Structures are given as structure tokens and as C-alpha cells.
Amino acid sequence: MGEGTYHPNENQVLPVPDPTKPYWRSELHDLDDFRSTPNLPSECDIVIIGGGMAGVTTAYHLLLENDTPPNIVLLEARQLCSGATGRNGGHCKTKVQTLVNLLPTHGPDGIDKLVNYVQGVQYGIKEIVEREDLDCEFELRRSFDVSITSRKENKDTYDEACKDGSGWTKQTWFINNRLAEMTTSVTGAKSAFSVPACSFWPYKFVTQLLQKTLNRYPNALNLQTRTPVTSVTQADGDVTNFVKTPRSTIKCSKVIFATNAYTSGLLPSFTDIIIPYKGMASHITPKSIVHPHLSNTYNIDFGPDKDVDYLNPRPDGGIVVGGGKWNYASDRDSWYNNIDDSTLFPPKALKHWDGYMQRNFRGWEDSEAKVESVWVGIQALTTDGFPHVGRVPGKRGQYMLAGFNGSGMAMILTNAKAVAKMMREEREFEDVAQEFAIPEWFGTSLERMTTA
Ligand SMILES: Cc1cc2nc3c(=O)[nH]c(=O)nc-3n(C[C@H](O)[C@H](O)[C@H](O)COP(=O)(O)OP(=O)(O)OC[C@H]3O[C@@H](n4cnc5c(N)ncnc54)[C@H](O)[C@@H]3O)c2cc1C
Numbered sequence: 001m002g003e004g005t006y007h008p009n010e011n012q013v014l015p016v017p018d019p020t021k022p023y024w025r026s027e028l029h030d031l032d033d034f035r036s037t038p039n040l041p042s043e044c045d046i047v048i049i050g051g052g053m054a055g056v057t058t059a060y061h062l063l064l065e066n067d068t069p070p071n072i073v074l075l076e077a078r079q080l081c082s083g084a085t086g087r088n089g090g091h092c093k094t095k096v097q098t099l100v101n102l103l104p105t106h107g108p109d110g111i112d113k114l115v116n117y118v119q120g121v122q123y124g125i126k127e128i129v130e131r132e133d134l135d136c137e138f139e140l141r142r143s144f145d146v147s148i149t150s151r152k153e154n155k156d157t158y159d160e161a162c163k164d165g166s167g168w169t170k171q172t173w174f175i176n177n178r179l180a181e182m183t184t185s186v187t188g189a190k191s192a193f194s195v196p197a198c199s200f201w202p203y204k205f206v207t208q209l210l211q212k213t214l215n216r217y218p219n220a221l222n223l224q225t226r227t228p229v230t231s232v233t234q235a236d237g238d239v240t241n242f243v244k245t246p247r248s249t250i251k252c253s254k255v256i257f258a259t260n261a262y263t264s265g266l267l268p269s270f271t272d273i274i275i276p277y278k279g280m281a282s283h284i285t286p287k288s289i290v291h292p293h294l295s296n297t298y299n300i301d302f303g304p305d306k307d308v309d310y311l312n313p314r315p316d317g318g319i320v321v322g323g324g325k326w327n328y329a330s331d332r333d334s335w336y337n338n339i340d341d342s343t344l345f346p347p348k349a350l351k352h353w354d355g356y357m358q359r360n361f362r363g364w365e366d367s368e369a370k371v372e373s374v375w376v377g378i379q380a381l382t383t384d385g386f387p388h389v390g391r392v393p394g395k396r397g398q399y400m401l402a403g404f405n406g407s408g409m410a411m412i413l414t415n416a417k418a419v420a421k422m423m424r425e426e427r428e429f430e431d432v433a434q435e436f437a438i439p440e441w442f443g444t445s446l447e448r449m450t451t452a
Pocket residue numbers: 014015049050051052053054055075076077078080081082083084085086087088089090091092093227228229230258259260261262263265266278279280281310322376377378379380401402403404405406407408409410411412
């Protein structure tokens with residue numbers, strides 16, 4: 001990690017040095033290692049901790065069309081966008097399986113709320129890409145949820161929901177056994193759903209958006225990479241926050257924890273609530289481009305004894321594929337509560353990617369597709385699968401948007417807007433959640449923490 005590398009001790013929940021290199025970080029931006037000033041400011045209005053999708057989109061919305069912009073310092077432990085956002089699958093969607101799982105606890109209205117929320121995020125990302133002219137291979141597309149085994153319960157739930165006229169079924173389409181393999185090109189597909197999705201190059205989105213924001217507000221926003229925060233403290237009865245780093249301490253009135261999987265490192269009360277969870281992904285390229293282009297993204301469900309992979313075909317003919325969890329799941333310590341994204345899973349697990357496209361996609365059998373790279377990343381696991389957003393329970397002047405799970409990018413953008421609005425207008429989460437149609441169960445609270 002070069003100058004300023006901080007080596008956390010083994011009990012610290014902090015990003016580790018020298019993470020594996022994801023495909024998405026193959027073209028580094030000038031901001032990757034950037035520090036706006038040689039020294040940290042000693043004071044500011046707001047410190048944002050975390051330079052991923054959550055931290056950067058919150059900074060953007062705090063400053064957007066703001067005539068009285070606050071002074072913001074954005075602190076990132078490693079390089080910009082070197083966490084989960086820089087090492088994920090790159091598509092935003094909700095799987096039908098997620099909706100089916102939600103039914104018993106949140107009912108049909110809850111499902112509609114989540115689907116509408118995710119759609120708002122997809123359109124919101126598109127709007128920013130267009131407004132800010134971001135060159136990040138954004139595509140508004142469809143995604144197949146392919147099942148290799150029957151998964152009859154999902155079809156039954158879908159049929160019931162269609163009968164009831166549930167909103168989410170209007171954008172969803174079921175593909176039966178006879179047509180599944182032909183329609184999706186997935187070898188052995190038994191059925192599939194087609195759902196709305198978007199995809200983009202997350203690293204390019206985040207770095208370019210931050211560059212535009214820095215250009216527009218050079219005096220208000222200060223980026224400091226390679227600056228891990230080791231604690232945030234408040235004096236008794238005082239709302240001032242002291243944000244401590246190995247370089248110096250910053251005094252500020254407000255702090256945002258956009259630290260996702262690492263949140264418990266700074267907020268220990270979240271230790272069993274937001275759990276770091278290691279996953280792997282790969283980049284596969286054919287010897288020459290396989291036509292026709294796979295225009296959808298995918299989740300492939302290999303059955304109850306295995307798990308779900310995710311695939312994001314790239315415009316250049318390559319493909320980002322992640323998952324393969326069942327190849328290492330039995331070694332729980334290797335992924336659960338694990339923050340080490342500097343080491344890959346054992347070779348047996350990596351074999352999952354060998355010949356992957358040839359095995360699983362019709363038309364790719366003779367593609368001579370090769371694995372170009374494999375990497376790992378740390379996402380968050382929360383007991384209910386949803387993020388914690390709003391004021392940090394029991395603290396004043398502290399806000400969070402963290403705990404984004406495996407499909408986390410589909411949950412972030414509108415939450416970032418909401419947190420920015422809470423801070424700009426001194427509002428409460430419940431209030432802005434209603435305004436932005438955010439599922440109310442994303443809100444963090446002592447009650448949610450104790451029942452988690
Ligand atoms: C392998 C993998 C595949 C995935 N695939 C998908 C997908 O296809 N679609 C999808 O929607 N989601 C996917 N996800 C999940 C998604 O990437 C995350 O939910 C999302 O990127 C979270 O964004 P974030 O900004 O909250 O977190 P991050 O991008 O992790 O950003 C948090 C940042 O905070 C920094 N940080 C943490 N602690 C400190 C500290 N103490 N001091 C300073 N900085 C700190 C970290 O270095 C990091 O850069 C995947 C995740 C992984 C790991």
C-alpha cells in the first residue's frame with residue numbers, strides 16, 4: 001500500500017493492506033491514491049468514513065446544489081473504492097428468491113416496497129450517469145434468475161402474486177422448463193425469471209463521480225486516501241466528534257459511517273449485527289468474442305445443496321462471474337466474520353472457475369474461455385439481510401449507512417440521498433424514508449439491534 005500503510009492488529013476490524021486485485025481496478029483513476037492536502041485538516045463540519053459507493057454518493061448529495069456547502073473530509077483506509085464496491089459483480093437487481101424469502105415477514109406490500117425501492121436506485125444511478133456524464137459502461141438491462149433445479153416454490157409464489165395483482169409481477173416474467181435453456185443459454189436450465197437490472201463499472205462510477213464533485217466544490221470537499229480511522233469518540237455531554245487516525249485527529253460536529261462490513265471496528269455495538277463476510281469473483285474472457293452477446297446479467301441457482309452464482313457479461317465480450325460459495329462453505333472461518341481480502345480461497349475453490357463458461361453456457365463450448373483473474377472482497381452480512389441506515393442509535397451527530405449485503409449496491413443510492421437530506425435539514429430517518437419511499441425496516445434503531 002506504499003507510504004502511510006497502516007497495519008491493523010489482529011483484533012482490529014479494519015481493511016487489511018495489499019488486497020487481491022479485482023478486474024474493476026485494472027484502470028486506476030488519478031484519485032485512487034489521492035490526498036487533497038498533505039496534512040489532515042484539524043477541524044471540519046462532516047467527516048465521511050469510507051470511500052465506496054455509500055460514502056461517495058453521500059458526499060455527492062450533501063454538496064449537490066448546496067449554496068452553503070459544509071466542509072467535508074472523506075477518509076478512506078486504503079485506496080479509493082478498494083472495498084466491496086471495487087470488487088463486486090457490478091449489477092444491481094433483486095432476485096426473485098429474495099422476494100420469496102421476504103413474503104412471510106413483510107407480506108406482498110413489503111415485496112412491492114423493496115422492488116420499487118430497487119427500481120428507484122437503478123433509475124437514480126442512470127440519472128447520475130447521464131447528469132454527470134460518467135463513462136462507466138452503464139446499461140439498463142434485464143437479468144435472468146436461472147434455476148438448475150425445480151424451485152417450484154418460487155413459481156408458486158409468483159403465480160399467487162400474479163393472481164393478487166401484486167405490483168412486482170408486472171416487471172417480472174417466468175420462463176418455463178421447455179424454453180428456459182433456449183432463452184437463457186444456460187446449460188441445463190429448468191426455469192428462469194426475467195427481472196429488471198442495471199449494470200456498470202462500479203469503480204469508474206465512484207471515482208468519476210467523486211472527481212466531478214471535487215471539481216465543483218474544491219474548497220468544501222477534502223479527500224484523504226490511505227487514512228484509516230481507528231476510533232471516533234465524543235466527550236461526555238458534548239456533540240463534538242474526535243475522529244482519530246494514525247496521521248492526526250479531526251474534530252467535527254458530524255460523522256458518517258459508510259464503512260459497511262467494517263462498521264463494528266468503529267461502532268462495537270454492531271459486532272454481531274453487521275458481520276464481515278468474504279466472497280469471491282472472477283473475470284473470464286473467451287479467446288475471441290462469442291456472438292451473440294449475452295445482453296442480460298444472471299444469477300444461476302445451482303440448487304439447495306449448492307448456492308447462487310452471479311454473472312455480468314461485459315460489453316467487450318468478457319464476463320465477471322462471482323459466487324461458488326459451496327466450494328469453501330464448510331470452512332466457515334474462511335469466509336464468515338472474515339476481513340481478509342488479501343488472500344484467495346484454497347485452490348479447490350478456485351477450480352470452480354475453470355471452464356465455467358464452457359460448462360454452463362450454450363454456444364461457449366468451444367470458446368476457449370480463460371480465467372483472467374480471481375479476487376475476493378468483503379461484504380456485510382446482517383441478520384435480516386438489510387442495511388442499517390440513519391442516526392447511530394444512542395449517539396448525537398453520528399449517522400450511518402452500512403450493512404449492505406450481497407446485493408448491496410442495489411440498496412445504496414437512495415439511502416445516501418436520504419442520509420444527506422437528514423443532515424442538511426436536521427430530519428429524522430422515518431420522515432425522509434417516507435419521502436424517498438425507502439422501506440422503513442432499513443432504519444437502524446436500538447430496538448432493531450436488540451432483536452437482530
Ligand atoms: C465479491 C462480491 C460481489 C458482490 N456482488 C455484488 C453485485 O453484483 N451486486 C450488488 O449489488 N452488490 C454486490 N456486492 C455487494 C456490494 O459490493 C456492497 O454491498 C457495496 O459495494 C457496499 O458499498 P459500501 O460503500 O457500503 O462499502 P465498501 O465499498 O466496502 O466501502 C466501504 C469503505 O470503507 C472503508 N473503511 C472501512 N473501515 C474504515 C475505517 N475504519 N477507516 C477508513 N476507511 C474505512 C473501506 O476501505 C471501504 O473502501 C458484492 C460484494 C462482494 C464482496
